[in-house]
Amino acid sequence: MTAHLYDLVLADGRRLSPYCWAAKLALAHKGVTLETTPTRFVDISTVAGGGFKTVPVTEIDGATIGDSFALALHLEKTRPDAPALFGGESAVALTRGVAAQGAYLLGKMSRPMVLAIHDALDAETQGYFRASREKMFRHTLEEVAANPDASVAAAKDAMTPLRILLRGQPFLGGDAPLFADFLIAGLFQWARVVGAVDYLAGEERIGPWFGRLEERYGETLAATRG
Amino acid sequence: MTAHLYDLVLADGRRLSPYCWAAKLALAHKGVTLETTPTRFVDISTVAGGGFKTVPVTEIDGATIGDSFALALHLEKTRPDAPALFGGESAVALTRGVAAQGAYLLGKMSRPMVLAIHDALDAETQGYFRASREKMFRHTLEEVAANPDASVAAAKDAMTPLRILLRGQPFLGGDAPLFADFLIAGLFQWARVVGAVDYLAGEERIGPWFGRLEERYGETLAATRG
Numbered sequence: 001m002t003a004h005l006y007d008l009v010l011a012d013g014r015r016l017s018p019y020c021w022a023a024k025l026a027l028a029h030k031g032v033t034l035e036t037t038p039t040r041f042v043d044i045s046t047v048a049g050g051g052f053k054t055v056p057v058t059e060i061d062g063a064t065i066g067d068s069f070a071l072a073l074h075l076e077k078t079r080p081d082a083p084a085l086f087g088g089e090s091a092v093a094l095t096r097g098v099a100a101q102g103a104y105l106l107g108k109m110s111r112p113m114v115l116a117i118h119d120a121l122d123a124e125t126q127g128y129f130r131a132s133r134e135k136m137f138r139h140t141l142e143e144v145a146a147n148p149d150a151s152v153a154a155a156k157d158a159m160t161p162l163r164i165l166l167r168g169q170p171f172l173g174g175d176a177p178l179f180a181d182f183l184i185a186g187l188f189q190w191a192r193v194v195g196a197v198d199y200l201a202g203e204e205r206i207g208p209w210f211g212r213l214e215e216r217y218g219e220t221l222a223a224t225r226g
Numbered sequence: 227m228t229a230h231l232y233d234l235v236l237a238d239g240r241r242l243s244p245y246c247w248a249a250k251l252a253l254a255h256k257g258v259t260l261e262t263t264p265t266r267f268v269d270i271s272t273v274a275g276g277g278f279k280t281v282p283v284t285e286i287d288g289a290t291i292g293d294s295f296a297l298a299l300h301l302e303k304t305r306p307d308a309p310a311l312f313g314g315e316s317a318v319a320l321t322r323g324v325a326a327q328g329a330y331l332l333g334k335m336s337r338p339m340v341l342a343i344h345d346a347l348d349a350e351t352q353g354y355f356r357a358s359r360e361k362m363f364r365h366t367l368e369e370v371a372a373n374p375d376a377s378v379a380a381a382k383d384a385m386t387p388l389r390i391l392l393r394g395q396p397f398l399g400g401d402a403p404l405f406a407d408f409l410i411a412g413l414f415q416w417a418r419v420v421g422a423v424d425y426l427a428g429e430e431r432i433g434p435w436f437g438r439l440e441e442r443y444g445e446t447l448a449a450t451r452g
Contacts, residue, residue, distance in 0.1 A: 087316025093400030094320035100391035101327065158384075164326035174319030 003027055003060040006047045007036040010120040013225045014193050018106060021221075022186035023056040023068040025213070026179055028220040030075045030082040032060070036226050041121070042128050068186075069099060072179045085179040098172065098180040101161070105187055108158045109199060111151035114141050116196035152197055159199075159206060166205035170212060177213060185213050193224050229253055229286040232273040233262040236346040239451045240419050244332060247412035247447075249282040249294040251439070252405055254446040256301045256308040258286070262452050267347070268354045294412075295325060298405045311405040324398065324406040327387070331413055334384045335425060337377035340367050342422035378423055385425075385432060392431035396438060403439060411439050419450050 005024065008017035015021070015036075027034050039047055039055060048057045052066040061078060065071045073092070076085045086092045110117075118129055118141055130141055137144045145151075162184065165172065172180040188210055191199045200207045214221055231250065234243035241247070241262075253260050265273055265281060274283045278292040287304060291297045299318070302311045312318045336343075344355055344367055356367055363370045371377075388410065391398065398406040414436055417425045426433045440447055 084316060088314035090310060090313025090317035090399060090404055091320055093395060094317055094324065094398065094404070094406060096395060096400075097324060097327075097387070097391050097398055097406070098320065100387040101323075103390050104387045161323070161326040161330045164329050165323050169319060169322060172320065172323055173316060174322075178316055178320070180320055180323070 001061065002033045002035055003058055005034055005036045005059075006039040006044070006055055006057040007226060008044075008055045009038040009040060009226075010117070010193075011122040011125070012120065013038055014120070015224055015226060016117070016190060016193060017055050018102075018186035018190035019054070019068040020056040020186075021189040022179070022182040023058060023071050024220050024223075025182035025185060025217055026068070026072045026075055026085055027058075028217050029085060029177070029179075029182070030079045032075070032079070038226060040125050041132075042125050068183075069096075069179075072182075083176065085182075087173075087178065091178070095178070095180045095183070098183050102183045102187060105155070105158055105184070108151070108155040109187055109191055109197070111137075111144050111155070112148040113191065113194050113196045115145040116194050120194070148197075152199075155197075155199065159203075162209075163203075163205045166209050171209065177216065181209075181213065185210060189221060227287065228259045228261055229284055231260055231262045231285075232265040232270070232281055232283040233452060234270075234281045235264040235266060235452075236343070236419075237348040237351070238346065239264055240346070241450055241452060242343070242416060242419060243281050244328075244412035244416035245280070245294040246282045247415040248405070248408040249284060249297050250446050250449075251408035251411060251443055252294070252298045252301055252311055253284075254443050255311060255403070255405075255408070256305045258301070258305075264452060266351050267358075268351050294409075295322075295405075298408075309402065311408075313399075313404065317404070321404070321406045321409070324409050328409045328413060331381070331384055331410070334377070334381040335413055335417055335423070337363075337370050337381070338374035339417065339420050339422045341371040342420050346420070374423075378425075381423075381425065385429075388435075389429075389431045392435050397435065403442065407435075407439065411436060415447060 007015050007020050010016050044052060044055055048059060048064045056068050058065045058071050065074055072085045086095055114133060118126055121129055134140055171177045188199060191197055200210055233241050233246050236242055270278060270281055274290045282294050284291045284297050291300055298311045312321055340359060344352055347355055360366055397403045414425060417423055426436055
């Protein structure tokens with residue numbers, strides 16, 4: 001069957017959300033074909049019958065799943081013969097740690113990107129984005145975006161554990177990618193789509209890791225406009 | 227059988243190394259009784275027949291294992307009926323990520339602690355410690371220890387993923403601790419033994435998590451002088 005994912009977009013249709021990218025990589029990993037509906041921030045609450053506040057929202061197997069981690073758990077349970085996304089209960093718990101690491105990185109990586117994201121949204125969505133992000137950061141977008149060099153340096157510093165890990169193994173999941181890889185790859189893909197900061201530039205461990213994911217999921221990652 | 231661990235000490239016998247603490251927690255988790263030999267930094271190369279550069283060095287089951295992660299893998303393989311330290315191959319790979327996160331945290335947490343550690347070593351060991359750490363940090367210990375408030379704040383910031391994770395589950399390993407918990411707990415125990423910075427103060431998620439580990443491994447964690 002084909003899954004259906006409501007995919008967050010910028011005004012020109014570019015697919016934005018790191019969590020949507022993680023979900024799309026997880027679906028590709030399990031061999032599930034996918035259709036997407038471009039969805040603006042301000043339309044999230046209206047999709048799939050309503051009731052969802054965040055993306056991805058995914059319709060699959062007769063269910064509607066409003067979270068990328070929950071989708072990955074669903075895929076693991078329903079597609080046990082496809083390559084693993086976790087590989088056991090302990091791995092699920094440990095992948096929650098990677099998700100927490102990803103949330104931290106998201107905050108760091110987003111600072112020098114927020115104005116570029118804002119400027120790439122339509123006028124109605126800009127109002128929502130500015131209000132919600134200024135509440136989240138407790139500063140104006142202009143204040144958050146100030147000192148981009150320092151913000152980029154802080155984000156790069158926060159990637160240190162990833163660099164250390166990739167010295168010793170090709171993927172976060174070991175010899176093959178797991179959902180942990182997709183959670184972090186989603187962030188780099190999000191940054192790449194926005195284009196304001198090239199976080200992969202000069203990354204001798206992280207760059208090749210992302211390249212290995214592109215070798216496996218090139219079609220998914222190339223679909224930056226769906 | 228009883229395992230034997232060469233345990234890094236300060237001049238007054240306090241047990242220092244975060245990786246030794248992780249190893250001791252892993253041994254306790256698997257129900258292995260333990261004897262320790264207090265070992266100074268400058269004596270590491272002479273223990274267990276020589277050839278080791280770092281601690282913990284552990285003699286167990288007729289083998290000598292010179293790394294806490296390798297020890298945990300050995301325990302998991304040889305004691306499959308005791309509580310798990312990993313829980314499968316994927317979990318091993320993901321725990322390497324926690325170890326990388328721990329190495330990053332170690333660097334951050336150590337900055338405001340380095341002079342206190344130096345001052346608590348005997349004169350011979352102080353020389354080794356200063357030379358090796360100044361090479362590592364590429365600054366004098368006094369420079370590394372400058373601006374302790376900023377260093378503590380940076381270390382606290384780097385603990386953010388741990389705080390996020392512990393909102394949703396009691397241990398890094400989920401409902402029960404895994405080696406991932408011990409890798410991080412070793413850092414907080416190390417800081418507690420040194421006493422220069424109280425990293426658990428005011429930590430509403432991390433403090434109770436460490437308390438839950440103390441409930442389970444209180445005897446191990448109380449043996450700060452062996």
